[in-house]
Amino acid sequence: MSRRDGAGVFAVALMAAPVVAGGLYSLAAAVGLAGAGANGLSAVRLVDVMRDSSTWRSIGWTFYTAGSATLLATAAALLASVQLQQSRVGRALAILPLAVPHVAAALAALLLLGQSGLLSRIAFAAGLIAQPSEFPVLVYDRPGASLIISFAWKEFPFLTLTALAVLQTAGSTLTEVARTHGADARAIFRRVTWPLLWRGLAPAVIAVFAFLIGQYEMAVLLAPSDPLPLSVLTYERVNDADLARRGEAYVLGLLALLLAAALVVVHERLREDDSGHVGAGGRNA
Amino acid sequence: MIARQTRSVRRLWAIAVAITPGVSACAAPSDRAESATGARSATEMAALPWDSVLVHARGTSVLWRMWRGDPAINAYVDGWVAPRLKSRFGITLQAVEGQGAELVNTLVTEREAGRGVGTASLMWINGETFAQLRRENLLAGPWSGRLPNAQYVDSGSAIIARDFEQDPAGFESPWGTVQFALIYDTVRTPSPPRTVKELATWIHAHPGRFTHDQAFGGVTFLKMLMYALGGGVEQFQGGFSEVKYIAGRDSVFGWIKRLSPDFWRGGETYPPDVAAMHRLLANGEIDFSMSLNQNEVVTKVRQGVLPTTARALLLRDGTIANAHYVGIPFNAPNVAGAMVAADFLLSPEAQFEKQRPEVWADGTVLNHVRVPGEWRAKFSSLAQDRYALSPDSLRRYARPEVAPMYHERMLADWRTMIRRATP
Numbered sequence: 001m002s003r004r005d006g007a008g009v010f011a012v013a014l015m016a017a018p019v020v021a022g023g024l025y026s027l028a029a030a031v032g033l034a035g036a037g038a039n040g041l042s043a044v045r046l047v048d049v050m051r052d053s054s055t056w057r058s059i060g061w062t063f064y065t066a067g068s069a070t071l072l073a074t075a076a077a078l079l080a081s082v083q084l085q086q087s088r089v090g091r092a093l094a095i096l097p098l099a100v101p102h103v104a105a106a107l108a109a110l111l112l113l114g115q116s117g118l119l120s121r122i123a124f125a126a127g128l129i130a131q132p133s134e135f136p137v138l139v140y141d142r143p144g145a146s147l148i149i150s151f152a153w154k155e156f157p158f159l160t161l162t163a164l165a166v167l168q169t170a171g172s173t174l175t176e177v178a179r180t181h182g183a184d185a186r187a188i189f190r191r192v193t194w195p196l197l198w199r200g201l202a203p204a205v206i207a208v209f210a211f212l213i214g215q216y217e218m219a220v221l222l223a224p225s226d227p228l229p230l231s232v233l234t235y236e237r238v239n240d241a242d243l244a245r246r247g248e249a250y251v252l253g254l255l256a257l258l259l260a261a262a263l264v265v266v267h268e269r270l271r272e273d274d275s276g277h278v279g280a281g282g283r284n285a
Numbered sequence: 286m287i288a289r290q291t292r293s294v295r296r297l298w299a300i301a302v303a304i305t306p307g308v309s310a311c312a313a314p315s316d317r318a319e320s321a322t323g324a325r326s327a328t329e330m331a332a333l334p335w336d337s338v339l340v341h342a343r344g345t346s347v348l349w350r351m352w353r354g355d356p357a358i359n360a361y362v363d364g365w366v367a368p369r370l371k372s373r374f375g376i377t378l379q380a381v382e383g384q385g386a387e388l389v390n391t392l393v394t395e396r397e398a399g400r401g402v403g404t405a406s407l408m409w410i411n412g413e414t415f416a417q418l419r420r421e422n423l424l425a426g427p428w429s430g431r432l433p434n435a436q437y438v439d440s441g442s443a444i445i446a447r448d449f450e451q452d453p454a455g456f457e458s459p460w461g462t463v464q465f466a467l468i469y470d471t472v473r474t475p476s477p478p479r480t481v482k483e484l485a486t487w488i489h490a491h492p493g494r495f496t497h498d499q500a501f502g503g504v505t506f507l508k509m510l511m512y513a514l515g516g517g518v519e520q521f522q523g524g525f526s527e528v529k530y531i532a533g534r535d536s537v538f539g540w541i542k543r544l545s546p547d548f549w550r551g552g553e554t555y556p557p558d559v560a561a562m563h564r565l566l567a568n569g570e571i572d573f574s575m576s577l578n579q580n581e582v583v584t585k586v587r588q589g590v591l592p593t594t595a596r597a598l599l600l601r602d603g604t605i606a607n608a609h610y611v612g613i614p615f616n617a618p619n620v621a622g623a624m625v626a627a628d629f630l631l632s633p634e635a636q637f638e639k640q641r642p643e644v645w646a647d648g649t650v651l652n653h654v655r656v657p658g659e660w661r662a663k664f665s666s667l668a669q670d671r672y673a674l675s676p677d678s679l680r681r682y683a684r685p686e687v688a689p690m691y692h693e694r695m696l697a698d699w700r701t702m703i704r705r706a707t708p
Contacts, residue, residue, distance in 0.1 A: 036393040036421065054705060116568030132569065133493060140554045224554040225499055226704050239386030241693040243417055246390070 023257060029250035037243030049251040054233065059255070061227040065144040065219075066212035069151030074205050076152065077159030078197060082189070084160075085167060091160075098157040106221040109150040113138040140224045147222040147229075151215070155208045159201065166200030167193070206267040210260045230256055327425035327613055327620045331455075335433055341621035343375040348618075349611075349626070350383030350391075351409035354560070357584040361645050365638055370629060376622050381405075385414045385501075392423040392614055403616030406623040411609040412449040413689035415457055418612065425613040427455020428624060434631035439652035445608045449686040450524065457610035458627045461639060462648035464606040464679055465505050466597035468566065468574040468582045473594075477573075481513040481602045488544050494572040496549035496565075499704070500558040502575050504696045505605050508687070510537045511695070513602035518684045525690035533691075534698055541703055555704065563590055577607075579679060580646030583672045587643065597674050599682045606683035608650060633660035640664075642673060 029035035032042045049055050084090040097105070112118050120135035129135055138145040174192050183191065219229035228236065230252065238249035330338055347370075353359055359380070367378040383391060388408050395403045410418065418424045429435060438459055440446050445459050453459075469477050478484040488495045497503040511533040512518045521529055545552025549571050556562050559576055563585060566574040574591075576582065579599070585591040611630065613623045629635055633656045636649040653664045686692075 034397060036389045036417075038393075054701075057705075110564075114568065114570070116565075116570050137550065140550070140556070142553065220557065225557070226554065238390065241386070241413055241696050243389070243420070245697075246386075 019257075023254070026250040026253050026257075029247050030254055032247055035247055035250065037246045039244070045245075045247040045251050048245075049248050049255070054227070055252070055255075057227040058230050058233045059259075061144070062213055062230040065147050065151065065223075065229065066209055066215075068144075069148045069155065069212055070205060070209040072148065072152035073155040073159050073208065074201070076156050077163050077201070080156075080160045081163035081167060081197070082193065085164065091164065094160045095157040097153055098161075100154070102154060102215065103217040103221070105150050105154050106218040109146045109218075109222060110139055113146045113149070115139075139222055142224050142227075144223065147218060150218050150222060151212050154218070155212070159204055159208060162204040163197055163201050166197055202270065203267065206263055210263050213259060214256060327428045327617070327624075330620045330624060331426075331428040331431040335431075338621050338624055339374065342619075342625040345375075345619050345622040346377035346379060347407055347622040347626050348405045349378060349380045349407040349409070350388060350405045351380055352384040353380065353382040355584070355645075356588065357645050358647075361639060365644070366626075366630065366635060369635075370626055374625050374629070376625060378626060384409065386417075388414060389417045389421065389423065392418070392616070393421065395616055396423075401616065402618045403614055404618070405614055406617040406619040407626055408612050408614060409460070409609065410457060410612045411607060412686065413692050415448050415453070415610065415612065416451060416689040419451075419456065423615050424456045425615050425617055425620060426457075428613065428620075429453065429458035429627065430455045432458060432624065432628040432631060434628050434633075437633060437651045437655045438631065439650060439655070441652070443685050444606050444683065445650050447685065448608060448610060449689045449692070450522070451689070453610065457612040458631060459608050459650035460611050460630055461636075462606060462608045462650055463578040463580075464599075464648070464683055465502075465509060465575065465577050465604040466579040466582070466599055466674065468563075468576055468585075468591065468595055469572060469598055470566070470592055471594045471596050472592075473569075474572050477598055479598075479601050481510060481600055484600065485540065485544055488547050491572065492547040493549055493551070495547070496552075496555055496562075496571055497575060498556045498558050498562050499700075502559045502562070502577050503555070504692055504699070505577055506575055507537055507541075507695050507699060508691060509600070509603070509605050509684075510540060511691075512605075512684055513600070514540060518603065518687065521687040521691060522685075525688040530691060530694055534695065537695075538698075538702055545703070552703075566595075567591055577605075578647065579604075579674050580642065580648075583642050583646045586672055596672060599674060599678060601682060603682050603684040605686060606679075607686045633657065633664075637663055637667075640667060642667075646673065 025034060029038065030045055032038050032040055032045065080090075080094050084094060100108075110117070114120065115135045115137065116132050117135075117139075120129070120132050123129045123135060124132060136145075138149075174196070175188055178188050178192050214231055215229075216231040216235065220232050220235070223229045223232060234249050234252040234256070237252060238246055240246050240248070330341070333341075349362075351362070362378075362380045367380070370376040370378045383405070388410065391405075392403065415424075435458070438445065444462055446453075448457065467477075478487040484495075497506045512521065514536040515521065515529075515533040521533060541552075549556075549565070556565060559574065559581075562571070562574040565571045567590060576597075579597050582591060582595050582597045586593055586595055611623075611627050613620060613627075617623055631650070633651060636651050637660060639645050639647050640649050649664065651664075653661055656664065
């Protein structure tokens, strides 16, 4: 093994160490060997979490909100990137939400979308509703409207930036080639722009989804009390009034880690398939 | 390429395995002897003449973990207490966030890390946090009886002498008292309900205008209902009883289930904490907020969070009053400094300042008769704030806390039986 190899492995190990250590500690805490309320090796926490329907409701709701927001943000980013390639002002505006901290965005959503929020007051002043309580319930709501909207709004700029970068680095030459070969705008989009965008954007989309699954600040401010987002449920458990239940937070943490790892595996498989096609003559392009 | 990757992966595993023993060593429950070092030094410190404690404390710094969620409390601690500790005792006070459940987790982690000395020297605690810290041997002591200003404490008061029925036993020093109150807007609700029964009628007549939060305040409200519906606090005193708890819980949950269709959002969701409750009240979405501090309405009106027409309200069935304390962790790096700080917090001067309505309006733990004459006059002359409740009615309706297990079980059962069971 060369020195360069060794340095690479060391650097990666350094990055992986916290995850490995955290995973091992969580494992110890999940089986009652570490953490507050630990009282000796037992599988009771694992069994309790797996059998608790609130765990699965929480995971389901978290996937639903994170997934909907990712879809929404991706669709918006695809549209925006194609439309905004030539507009510097448009690009600048599109990435503006990037500068807003998540917690500030969630508070803004609360003030804007609540039943006594700004939109409700405008609707009231405009005579659209007779009283604030007629305004649709958008915060602390089970459909998660404000959470999905805020998630999507916060992740949209990142995806747009990535999409624009993909188009800029790879798009122009191929588009030129296609055009000189006589392809029309629709054909160029379908056969050049779209496949490029999709392939270049996929890692970012997976990253956004994985990030949103674990997002806490926005979830705690906007989510309903039932079902609870996975991050909020985990926090509730780690601070449970019953010390013996705090270990359950680590089980939930490990579940979240597994879910994220599964996403990465799915993504890697998709990429492998994809590069196979390109290698076989670029069937998609 | 593949061969190289496999080798790299093996390498990673080798590194992972190499650090495993270290991690599992940390994870093993540490021996109690180690945790005794801090406790011993607290006991030793408590045995010294006060003058030498002062000498030990001079030139040191004290890290204080406390709830930092209220600007009024932060201003008192950072702007009034800290400079006086510095100029009089040479102690640098640094207050940082950390409360309740988190404190237990932090100390357990520090113990598992195997370091003899921790980070914080003082913690703001009470109730079930005190119970958990004691159960896990995470508190130093006894030391609090040693403080010179402890002589002024109103030790005859059931609210101060017992922390959720537990004997502080010198492991925590009282700091203040609070009492649960509802908060309402006198303009919007000119004739509010005065009893639990009237409250039920009011909720039914005003659908969507009442709720409680999911955190500490909400559980305290549920326990108050348990006293009121279950025949008084006396029924639940004398330690936790499963039978009495189940009966009490069932009557509370029956009350909630009957009325929750008329709660805010039909009882489908509950606000996360009192901050959200205040916001909903101020925005006119609900008509009652609540607080575990009868004077919170005073500070929140001053901060502009609540309208000037907001007032506190005590239900005549009785409202829960409790005391809050400061404790020293088993691994405190600076026991002497923490003791001097705790003693200063107990001084008539600091207690008086804290109780002033324009400061924090937190109730004193001192006995007005025991304090030196000049302070006796000052305490009784404390101008009654027009937003505040009278001390007489506070005393009349005050009910003590019961064993912490009632709190733990009520919270856990509410989460599974009410919060999740709503359609």
